[in-house]
Amino acid sequence: MKKMNFHIVKRDQVSWKYSFLIRALAILASLLVSAVVITLLTQKNPIAIYSSMIKGAFGSSLRIWSLVQNIAVLLCISLAVTPAFKMKFWNCGAEGQVLVGGLATVSVMMFLGDSLPYPALVAVMILASVLAGIIWAVIPAFFKAMWNTNETLFTLMMNYVAIQLVAFFLKYFVKSGSGVLTPMPEYGLPVIFNQPYLLNIITVAVLTAVVYVYLKKTKQGYEISVVGESENTARYIGINVRKVIVRTLVVSGALCGIAGLILVGGTNHTISTTTAGGRGFTAIMVSWLAKFNPIYMILTSFLIVFLEKGAGQVSTDFRLPSAISDIVTGIILFFIIGCEFFLQYKILISKNGKEND
Amino acid sequence: MLAFLVSAIRLGMTFLFGSTGETITEKSGHLNLGIPGVMCVGASCGCFAEYLYLTAAKNSANYFLAVLIPIIATLLGGAIMGLIFSFLTVTLRANQNVTGLAMTTFGVGISDYMIAETGSIYSRGSRYFTMSLPFADDLGWFGEIFFSHGILIYLAIVIALVTSFVLSKTRIGLNLRAVGENPATADAAGINVSLYRYAATCTGCAIAGLGGLSFIMDYLNGNWEYCIDEIGWLTIALVIFTVWKPDFAILGSVIFGALYIASSYITGVSFASKEIFKMLPYVVTIVVLIFTSIRNKKENQPPAHLGLSYFREER
Numbered sequence: 001m002k003k004m005n006f007h008i009v010k011r012d013q014v015s016w017k018y019s020f021l022i023r024a025l026a027i028l029a030s031l032l033v034s035a036v037v038i039t040l041l042t043q044k045n046p047i048a049i050y051s052s053m054i055k056g057a058f059g060s061s062l063r064i065w066s067l068v069q070n071i072a073v074l075l076c077i078s079l080a081v082t083p084a085f086k087m088k089f090w091n092c093g094a095e096g097q098v099l100v101g102g103l104a105t106v107s108v109m110m111f112l113g114d115s116l117p118y119p120a121l122v123a124v125m126i127l128a129s130v131l132a133g134i135i136w137a138v139i140p141a142f143f144k145a146m147w148n149t150n151e152t153l154f155t156l157m158m159n160y161v162a163i164q165l166v167a168f169f170l171k172y173f174v175k176s177g178s179g180v181l182t183p184m185p186e187y188g189l190p191v192i193f194n195q196p197y198l199l200n201i202i203t204v205a206v207l208t209a210v211v212y213v214y215l216k217k218t219k220q221g222y223e224i225s226v227v228g229e230s231e232n233t234a235r236y237i238g239i240n241v242r243k244v245i246v247r248t249l250v251v252s253g254a255l256c257g258i259a260g261l262i263l264v265g266g267t268n269h270t271i272s273t274t275t276a277g278g279r280g281f282t283a284i285m286v287s288w289l290a291k292f293n294p295i296y297m298i299l300t301s302f303l304i305v306f307l308e309k310g311a312g313q314v315s316t317d318f319r320l321p322s323a324i325s326d327i328v329t330g331i332i333l334f335f336i337i338g339c340e341f342f343l344q345y346k347i348l349i350s351k352n353g354k355e356n357d
Numbered sequence: 358m359l360a361f362l363v364s365a366i367r368l369g370m371t372f373l374f375g376s377t378g379e380t381i382t383e384k385s386g387h388l389n390l391g392i393p394g395v396m397c398v399g400a401s402c403g404c405f406a407e408y409l410y411l412t413a414a415k416n417s418a419n420y421f422l423a424v425l426i427p428i429i430a431t432l433l434g435g436a437i438m439g440l441i442f443s444f445l446t447v448t449l450r451a452n453q454n455v456t457g458l459a460m461t462t463f464g465v466g467i468s469d470y471m472i473a474e475t476g477s478i479y480s481r482g483s484r485y486f487t488m489s490l491p492f493a494d495d496l497g498w499f500g501e502i503f504f505s506h507g508i509l510i511y512l513a514i515v516i517a518l519v520t521s522f523v524l525s526k527t528r529i530g531l532n533l534r535a536v537g538e539n540p541a542t543a544d545a546a547g548i549n550v551s552l553y554r555y556a557a558t559c560t561g562c563a564i565a566g567l568g569g570l571s572f573i574m575d576y577l578n579g580n581w582e583y584c585i586d587e588i589g590w591l592t593i594a595l596v597i598f599t600v601w602k603p604d605f606a607i608l609g610s611v612i613f614g615a616l617y618i619a620s621s622y623i624t625g626v627s628f629a630s631k632e633i634f635k636m637l638p639y640v641v642t643i644v645v646l647i648f649t650s651i652r653n654k655k656e657n658q659p660p661a662h663l664g665l666s667y668f669r670e671e672r
Contacts, residue, residue: 008668041470090454090664092390149650150659152388152454153597157646160590160639168632281458288455321473323466330394330463334441337456341449 008345019343026339030332037331042320049314056313057306067309069197072204073263074301077276077283079204079211080255082292083248084137085284086215087228089144091249093155094256095280096162097136099271101260103166104132106271109184109264110173125265126258133257134250136162141249145242159280163273170272183269200266207255212294214251224248256280289336307332361615361622364576367506369614370513371572375592376610377517377603378435378565383596384524385557386537387446388664390457392565393589394464395438399566400573400585401471402434403427407574411481423485424508427570435566438464439559446666447554453664465586468569472581483579486571509571514607516564521604533557537660540667550667568592591617594642600649601659613638 035046057067077094084091108125116124136158143149174181192199215221227234227244234241259279264271282304290296311325375392382389389395407427414422442460445451486507524530535543536553544550572588573581591613599609616638620631649658 143647147650149647154646157594157639157643161636164632164636171632284458285455288452321470323469323473326462326466330459330466333459337451337459338445338449
């Protein structure tokens with residue numbers, strides 16, 4: 001028998017059609033697998049389940065607004081983690097950075113709501129949330145820059161410190177002792193055109209453009225790419241790597257702070273330990289799946305939010321636990337993550353190849 | 358005080374499973390952020406297997422089978438998760454952080470589903486896991502601390518000791534560490550990097566899965582009401598806290614267990630400050646992380662290639 005030899009080669013450029021085809025196939029395959037899993041778990045018809053998902057996401061104008069709002073929030077956090085990721089700084093702490101941003105916003109609303117005129121209040125809210133996000137992101141960045149402290153683990157731990165901080169805040173400052181803060185819509189961000197989410201959505205749309213330009217067209221964006229590709233090269237051409245790390249995380253943290261502001265000031269008008277709701281982690285996947293391109297991120301965050309919203313509908317329609325959505329999301333993610341391989345590499349098979357190694 | 362120590366040990370051993378598993382995985386250079394998901398899946402498999410067995414056996418359930426079957430199911434469940442992770446990161450060369458987080462999403466989904474559908478049917482099975490050694494009561498406080506635990510607690514210690522021995526004293530351990538430190542060199546020395554990474558990740562995940570089982574069946578007495586992903590993140594913290602040494606982790610995990618439950622045992626502290634106490638394990642971990650990186654002592658560092666993939670063609 002002839003020995004089958006194969007080796008794996010990196011692709012240079014992938015055509016638009018090919019990459020679309022592969023991704024579509026991956027999503028199709030993942031939907032098939034999810035259908036099998038759903039049927040096994042619930043003995044329900046998977047097609048009915050998928051159609052209920054679509055209904056859940058687009059069923060009414062209210063649902064579409066909520067869909068877009070959720071996309072905006074997730075997109076904002078994904079934009080936030082992207083500069084750091086391009087630098088190969090694995091910021092897994094977006095969850096915490098968003099939460100402290102939200103905590104700063106809610107504190108301003110609670111303690112200064114009465115005493116400041118409204119425009120000044122909004123200005124202080126923005127400032128406080130951005131500052132809080134920056135502080136939370138810069139602490140790990142500083143130690144990474146100075147002593148190469150592992151940033152993945154550091155930022156991960158900072159999440160839980162932030163969560164406990166919020167829990168403490170809720171127990172300490174909520175007078176009733178229930179640990180639940182009553183929403184304060186009167187101190188929230190301004191509402192334009194009578195659409196409560198419109199301002200959030202516009203803000204994030206602008207930020208998307210800004211981050212796109214920042215990463216692709218500015219000197220700082222270029223420095224981030226160089227540091228990400230090779231720190232030694234960066235040092236060799238005279239980039240101050242430490243400065244770039246800290247500066248990039250200032251950007252990252254500020255954007256997370258804004259996400260917190262949007263969530264607390266523009267959406268919930270209150271805070272809980274689950275305000276960020278795992279989006280800090282989901283954002284990592286959104287950003288990575290979009291190849292760190294802010295424009296593609298609109299698509300990937302749409303995909304994730306659609307799944308969540310749709311699965312929520314499924315669970316009410318079929319009286320299933322809402323956890324189904326996480327299971328399906330997980331399976332789809334596995335497939336999308338896996339299919340990247342076929343976009344980056346090709347497998348060459350030589351049937352009668354000699355044994356080289 | 359005694360009750361506090363006993364519960365700290367009980368909880369600590371849950372962490373110990375997770376941290377031993379994650380240490381093995383990390384030594385191969387894989388940073389598996391899917392550990393919370395792995396623990397969820399492991400626990401789901403184990404608990405459900407226990408439920409199936411007890412239903413099938415009715416009143417003739419045998420202690421060894423009632424313990425062995427869930428343990429094997431958990432190991433399998435964990436190993437399958439490890440296989441998914443390794444397939445995506447080693448064979449398909451995906452990013453480890455992203456894959457791990459996807460696994461956590463998946464695992465949390467599975468366990469939430471189990472909680473919603475099956476919830477509180479596990480307390481019967483948990484009796485087998487909390488059964489203590491018969492002579493524990495005769496030995497006073499000494500017996501209470503050392504012999505009053507269920508089988509999983511001792512299993513955790515045995516696994517940690519064996520792992521520690523294998524990592525530091527055997528050829529396999531040496532090779533594994535080489536793979537995590539410098540896969541290119543290991544490859545040049547004829548070590549099968551992919552095989553080691555697959556094996557280490559699957560073994561690690563299988564062991565970590567037991568942590569989930571132990572948390573539900575032993576610590577919660579089978580009252581599975583909330584998701585255990587937080588425990589998973591704590592075990593990742595514990596790996597750092599114990600500077601990648603499973604034998605330190607035996608003590609470290611008890612300290613973590615104590616820190617985690619301290620807030621409910623300390624009297625005279627306000628309701629609110631208890632939340633600050635719960636911050637302690639994470640803050641302590643951050644401090645350890647900072648100190649080990651500043652002191653820069655070779656033996657206390659994370660594996661050099663932690664979180665990085667290795668592709669022979671891209672050297």
